[in-house]
Amino acid sequence: MKKIIKMDRFEHQSIWYKNLLANPTEIAALFPFNAETGKLMTAHLEGMDEGYILELGSGMGAITECILQRQVPEDKLILLDKNEDFANYLSHKYRNANVFAEDASNAKKLLQAQGICEVRHIVCSLPFVMIKQEKQLSILDNIFKLLHPQGCVSIVTYFVRCPISKKVLGQYNKSSELFGFTMKNIPPAYVYQIKK
């Protein structure tokens, strides 16, 4: 039994590192985010009782686990990552979740084709600082058009500033605030919340 668990962990890590080597700027993290970061990223989900949760850049599910610990039903979870290996891994792990291997800039069209026109909250670990500005704007337009008017986006970054400028947020009548910081992540991580 121990051997199988070890094999699984090895397999899990080899998918992560194989893809990191192939797409370093897209994955943009040596390690998945840790549980402490996940707790900060999912604090806004506490007590929510309806609607979908969209996770952008779900990777191999480090934050997904923390979302599920907030009692979000698996079938209300939308996991989106452009990396096919990651999406494939998550679709096998979370059989009831809605998993898509897609670019976040196609989120609105993709979800609408599934009959999903609105999401309650968003959890985002996309590496915004590595994404070209034009693509960033397209992703933001997609997510703010999908977000419930009272919804909140949590976003993680390794830098002290929110990766989305005040000017861009203002165009959607949103603002950001630093919600938390953890030294326990490698490297340390800042979590911002974006809402009305």
Ligand SMILES: C[S@@+](CC[C@H](N)C(=O)[O-])C[C@H]1O[C@@H](n2cnc3c(N)ncnc32)[C@H](O)[C@@H]1O
């Ligand atoms: C820093 S990793 C975070 C992974 C995971 N959430 C974790 O905590 O370990 C960023 C993820 O965003 C994905 N990604 C990067 N650009 C993307 C885009 N434009 N659309 C969708 N996913 C993207 C990468 O494939 C990668 O899995």
